[in-house]
Amino acid sequence: MTARTLAVVSAGLSQPSSTRLLADQLATATRDELVGGGDPVELRPIDLREHAHDIVNHLLTGFPSEPLRQVLAQVTGADGLIAVTPIFNASYSGLFKSFFDLVDAETLGNRPVLIGATGGTARHSLALEHAVRPMFTYLRATVLPTAVFAAPEDWSGGTAEGALRARIGRAGRELADEILRRPAASGPADPFALTTNFEQLLRGGDPGPS
Amino acid sequence: MQFGVFTVGDVTVDPTTGREPTEAERIKAMVTIALKAEEVGLDVFATGEHHNPPFVPSSPTTMLGYIAARTERLLLSTATTLITTNDPVKIAEDYAMLQHLADGRVDLMMGRGNTGPVYPWFGQDIRNGIPLAIENYDLLRRLWREDVVDWKGRFRTPLQSFTSTPRPLDGVPPFVWHGSIRSPEIAEQAAYYGDGFFANHIFWPAEHTRRMVELYRQRFAHYGHGTADQAIVGLGGQVFMRRNSQDAVREFRPYFDNAPVYGHGPSLEEFTAQTPLTVGSPQQVIDRTLGFREYVGDYQRQLFLLDHAGLPLKTVLEQLDILGEEVVPVLRKEFESLRPAHVPVAPTHASLRAAQAAADGETPAGDLAGTGAEAGQ
Numbered sequence: 001m002t003a004r005t006l007a008v009v010s011a012g013l014s015q016p017s018s019t020r021l022l023a024d025q026l027a028t029a030t031r032d033e034l035v036g037g038g039d040p041v042e043l044r045p046i047d048l049r050e051h052a053h054d055i056v057n058h059l060l061t062g063f064p065s066e067p068l069r070q071v072l073a074q075v076t077g078a079d080g081l082i083a084v085t086p087i088f089n090a091s092y093s094g095l096f097k098s099f100f101d102l103v104d105a106e107t108l109g110n111r112p113v114l115i116g117a118t119g120g121t122a123r124h125s126l127a128l129e130h131a132v133r134p135m136f137t138y139l140r141a142t143v144l145p146t147a148v149f150a151a152p153e154d155w156s157g158g159t160a161e162g163a164l165r166a167r168i169g170r171a172g173r174e175l176a177d178e179i180l181r182r183p184a185a186s187g188p189a190d191p192f193a194l195t196t197n198f199e200q201l202l203r204g205g206d207p208g209p210s
Numbered sequence: 211m212q213f214g215v216f217t218v219g220d221v222t223v224d225p226t227t228g229r230e231p232t233e234a235e236r237i238k239a240m241v242t243i244a245l246k247a248e249e250v251g252l253d254v255f256a257t258g259e260h261h262n263p264p265f266v267p268s269s270p271t272t273m274l275g276y277i278a279a280r281t282e283r284l285l286l287s288t289a290t291t292l293i294t295t296n297d298p299v300k301i302a303e304d305y306a307m308l309q310h311l312a313d314g315r316v317d318l319m320m321g322r323g324n325t326g327p328v329y330p331w332f333g334q335d336i337r338n339g340i341p342l343a344i345e346n347y348d349l350l351r352r353l354w355r356e357d358v359v360d361w362k363g364r365f366r367t368p369l370q371s372f373t374s375t376p377r378p379l380d381g382v383p384p385f386v387w388h389g390s391i392r393s394p395e396i397a398e399q400a401a402y403y404g405d406g407f408f409a410n411h412i413f414w415p416a417e418h419t420r421r422m423v424e425l426y427r428q429r430f431a432h433y434g435h436g437t438a439d440q441a442i443v444g445l446g447g448q449v450f451m452r453r454n455s456q457d458a459v460r461e462f463r464p465y466f467d468n469a470p471v472y473g474h475g476p477s478l479e480e481f482t483a484q485t486p487l488t489v490g491s492p493q494q495v496i497d498r499t500l501g502f503r504e505y506v507g508d509y510q511r512q513l514f515l516l517d518h519a520g521l522p523l524k525t526v527l528e529q530l531d532i533l534g535e536e537v538v539p540v541l542r543k544e545f546e547s548l549r550p551a552h553v554p555v556a557p558t559h560a561s562l563r564a565a566q567a568a569a570d571g572e573t574p575a576g577d578l579a580g581t582g583a584e585a586g587q
Contacts, residue, residue: 063415193394194395197398
């Protein structure tokens with residue numbers, strides 16, 4: 001049986017980070033669902049903080065450093081993606097957006113994505129719906145119906161219980177289901193692959209995938 | 211192997227003095243650099259083509275024609291000629307004219323240009339970049355090879371019984387390179403016609419260049435122009451040299467840190483590790499440049515970018531001295547000793563004329579060595 005890969009991106013900035021905590025809990029819930037169904041899972045935790053300088057450099061130079069190239073390949077080549085951002089000024093963090101600005105528009109097409117966010121107040125929760133979801137929709141990802149927002153009150157007591165716990169469980173089931181509906185990912189697309197031939201180009205054919 | 215310089219023609223403030231050259235100074239500096247390139251024994255000078263500030267070289271054949279008149283041996287080229295927004299009819303005429311004036315010391319590098327607003331200034335749309343490059347170049351080839359052309363396409367008015375004048379010198383069109391950073395379609399185009407492929411190289415990781423060149427070589431063989439290692443490859447390079455490498459780093463750093471393309475991003479050390487940029491001693495440049503061959507194979511042309519990011523002309527001329535005196539002679543010898551016999555040198559007007567004469571079953575007339583910079587000398 002093929003191991004399913006799950007990229008778990010957190011844009012949390014502090015350490016420890018509640019954004020990372022939420023991402024981990026979403027990853028665990030998804031993994032438990034998949035493993036329970038007999039599917040091995042490989043988690044790929046990615047903290048954008050560690051790649052912050054490389055992300056800016058890529059924006060400026062147009063190419064990724066080798067570590068960042070590997071991170072991008074891990075994300076675009078995974079069976080599923082969990083993407084969690086802190087909400088700053090009523091939207092995703094700049095670091096989160098900058099990272100996904102480096103993801104080519106086609107590479108997440110039809111990929112199941114579970115979105116989550118943390119914020120200083122529950123009043124930020126709809127940022128998931130007005131900012132994060134449209135961005136992944138633009139990238140043609142399959143964004144799951146359940147998006148998970150965690151406010152400070154959700155963490156009180158040190159563990160996520162109650163409403164948040166139930167929501168994480170539901171989101172994990174949705175992501176696992178979507179992953180299992182698809183064949184295992186074949187890895188990231190090769191940007192240097194020739195998808196046409198010259199006769200086609202000369203006839204005015206679309207240079208896109210044939 | 212051919213060695214030379216290529217220039218973007220940017221007008222950039224010198225970050226160490228705050229001084230910005232005038233357009234007149236920059237244009238004259240480009241000419242001075244070209245003349246110096248010949249003086250120090252380089253083979254090629256290639257100018258960019260841009261139609262927006264802060265760049266000055268909007269009219270490459272005007273500049274190259276002037277340089278042609280003041281040089282004897284230097285091969286004049288472009289980096290790049292905009293095959294997307296220029297009318298292919300005008301390219302055919304301009305560069306055939308230049309060929310005659312320069313006695314065949316001309317080739318071109320085709321590029322698309324990556325600045326969206328430039329396209330509509332010339333009646334085009336950047337979304338058609340690849341189709342424009344394909345259609346325009348196919349027409350350009352016909353204009354140089356067929357005396358009378360009937361043609362109809364998507365992007366320009368049809369041609370009926372059209373003859374592009376003057377005809378190419380000796381009936382031999384200029385050799386063409388295709389430059390692309392990341393479009394496999396352009397590597398495919400170069401391979402299809404058996405033209406040269408030039409990898410910009412300088413702003414990108416080596417792995418990136420390796421993949422593009424590998425694709426071009428495979429497709430060159432696929433289209434029956436020879437074996438993959440006989441494909442005609444050119445590379446960019448970017449260097450700054452001083453006798454002691456620490457001096458080079460110290461002097462170049464402010465230019466690097468403020469450079470328009472990569473400034474305020476990665477550190478000089480990071481960028482040097484990630485791209486072919488080499489800042490150090492002449493020996494370091496020699497070693498690094500010889501290393502390019504390890505991932506692209508034996509190649510035919512190496513162009514260096516020296517005059518950008520606000521570096522003063524005096525410094526650029528010093529760089530050319532070092533390049534011509536200490537670096538290129540060694541590279542020439544080393545590359546030539548490594549090149550297998552079946553791998554060709556870069557085509558020149560002389561070699562193309564000889565090949566055409568051979569194909570026509572004739573003995574080429576005249577002194578071949580008199581035209582064009584002979585590669586590998």
